[in-house]
Amino acid sequence: MNLSRLFNSMSLSIPEQHLIELLELNEKTQPFGLTLAPDEIKQLLAERNRVLHSYGRLELGIAATKEIIEVFSESPHIRQDHYASTLNELHEIFYFLKNETEDKIGDAKLIGIMKDCFDNECGGSLELLRSKLEEFAADFRIEAMRDELLREGEDDE
């Protein structure tokens, strides 16, 4: 049973629904001067699917995409002219981080960390954001491994 294929076949009617959900989000992002056109949304969803596939992940629904849009629309560094391309890049970084932090950080928290880093340390640079978050993921894994060893040690006692 090819799981990705099956999931896709189950969701054949869903892209339309996702499109509507994301168009509705424009209402929330409009006050920040940011909106997505239907074609941009289609492209964003296609890019998201590509990224999910390339990172070997499956997603139920588009909750993470919506969260990324809502949270990042408040950033002072994002402008309408590069809004769609920034969102594409943020998806790439987000799913990369999900894998690299071994799914140990929930979506909302991870997106919060990304936003904080993007706005402050990186001054809106996506390149810098990727490199900072790579470091973050490496540190996180070391810390997680240390915790695990400590827990195992406690279990043995």
Place this chain on the structure above:
Amino acid sequence: MKLDHFGHEANDSRLPIPQSEIHFSGLKRNQYTLSLLNEGQRAGLLDNREAYVIQNRLLLILQDLIRRYTQGKSSSVTTETAENILASVLYAVDAYLASLENHDKAILCLKTGDIADLYEKGVERVRQCFEETKRLYNEVKRQKLDVPVEAYNTTIEESLPIFLKKYGILFDAHNTMASMDYPLALDDMRLQGIFYIKQYLERLQIENRFCFKFAREDLLRLLENFGSVCRFDYRIELFNMFELVLNNALFSVLSGGDAGQIRISPYQFERLERMFSYADASEIRKMIREAMTRLQHNLQILDPKTVAYMNECGQNLIRRIVNAAEYHNLQAVIITDMEEKIQPVVLSLRAGDRMSDVRLRRLLDEIIRSETKEEKVRLIQSNFFSLHDYLDMLESDCLYGDEYDALYASFGDMELAILAKIVFYEELRNGSGDLLSIIRQKEDAEPDWQKRLIGFLKRLDASRINGIDKLIGKIDYEEISFY
């Protein structure tokens, strides 16, 4: 006892109904639902639409479980995680469907039943099996054999409890994440997850209960003799004890001994060797079957599962005897009581006789500072008595070049045999020939003391090596600690 249609125990007590177009060979116990879907479509019992609906229902269960898995904190998981959870879902559905009377009934159930309901029933079966397995484990642990066989002890004391602690009914039901090294006489690896572990424990319990019918000292003696025959340390090797005990009990019955006896004297061995050598395969089969019946009768073994298990093992034994008789190698099958072990006189093998670390360090210093090899050998001979200390000294590199040769030249055959047994452990246990050919074939070794020992032994004449070889067979492996 009622078995499912794969021969495993089932709960349902209804009678089977006749089979239809389903090909049994196309179905797998491990992926029952999936193979049933494929085979059902092939036989025309399910159309594509129905198969699609069933798959969709399974994926809805998966979606729900993924949400539970991430505790709602993440909307995506890795494909690997999703596949793992799906395998767990299918394992539960398999558990229920395999408990039905036959494959037609199982297909009908898939076709017309509520898949979510089948899944829940399956999870309940898995949960029940898990509870029964925990109870069974406690019994096995309580009635464990008192033997120094590492794989047996760690399997019961460590691996199984870890499995029971980590097993997850919802997300990991299909996994058999246990490193149970101890091999059963008969294992059925077609099962997975908790059903496999339960079966493993049931069989282990049959084996334990049987072994308990014999005196512990006889069992230990048998293990020791088995180690000598195989030229390995039985404590650290992977082998099945039940099979050894059963075989020797059968040999005892066949050679005029008692059914409760597993020690076979050289005299009994000769008698058995004569019997098997002059018999053909069908006569050997008959002998073993009759001996098995007598053994079961005399030991009052009435439990049908135990009887079936023993009979199945008897089949393996028949094959082994026929082969061994043909190649005049019956001593590898009939484990005969050896004469008492010769204890090395010079080296103490008791860990308690080791010297303190401080004293050892001081002596090693002194050896290094000594100027001549004769002086070094004298120091070693007058201060080192324990094998453990000898090994520490050899490993410490306090000797160099021909100083090793001088030390080895001061050794008697027994000391050389002990060291050779350590250096050539793998070759000896693999039965790579006699010591002389093993030494000749050995090219190189690490560390240095082993390399020098091999060189030294290569220079000894064949008759001395043969003498050392004989001693190797008589050394008690139990007493040598392989660091």
